[in-house]
Every structure is written in structure tokens, then in C-alpha cells.
Amino acid sequence: MIRRLAATAPLLALAALLAGQPASAEPRGSSVEECGACHGIDGIARDTEVPHLAGQNERYLFNQMLAFRSGKRQHKEMRYMARAMSVQEIAALAAYYASLPPR
């Protein structure tokens, strides 16, 4: 858990996500907790079918989520997850996972 101590920035981002974004008019359907079920709260997936997100390029993560949302990148589960997300949530999630230490 030494890593945890060094991870203040991501924890703040996580706190912001969990606290929600009342400024957004779009429906809230996604939180890091939900993503964590597959990708890990720490961005390290436990399943070999699921990609790690920790330390990935922020812009890449952002673009992939938009692509899932629009259906340009096809994947049943990610489409479902991305559908409920606002652009603000996508940006927050991309920043959060990009800030985590990669494995």
C-alpha cells in the first residue's frame, strides 16, 4: 500500500468522481466503482480479456470512450457503459485512469 501514499492526485480525482458533478445536466450512470469491476479501481484489470487503463494516455482513453459511445468502436459492454456517460464524466475518467501508476 506504499503506492497509495504517493497517489494523492488520483485519489482526489476519484473523490471528485464519486462526489458527482451536479453541474452536468446529463444523466449520471457511470462511476469509477462500476469501471473498477472490470478494469480495477487502480486501473489494473484482473481479467485477461480486459485492458489495463492505468497510466494510459489521457487523450487516447478519452477518444476510445467517445468511440464506444458513438458505436464507432464496437464492443457490447463498453457501448453499454459509455452510453450513460456525459463528456465531462468521460474526461474525468480519462484523467483519473491516466494519472494512475501503470503496472
Ligand code: HEC
Ligand atoms: C463489464 C466489464 C467492463 C466494464 C464494467 C467497463 N469496461 Fe471498459 N472495457 C471492457 C473490455 C472487455 C474492454 C476491451 C474492449 C475491446 O476488446 O475492444 C474495455 C475497453 C475499455 C477502454 C479502451 C481501452 C483500450 O486499451 O483501448 C476504455 C478507455 C474503457 N474500457 C473504459 C472504461 C470505463 C471508464 C468504464 C467505467 C465507466 C468501463 N470501461 C467499464 C470491459 C469493461
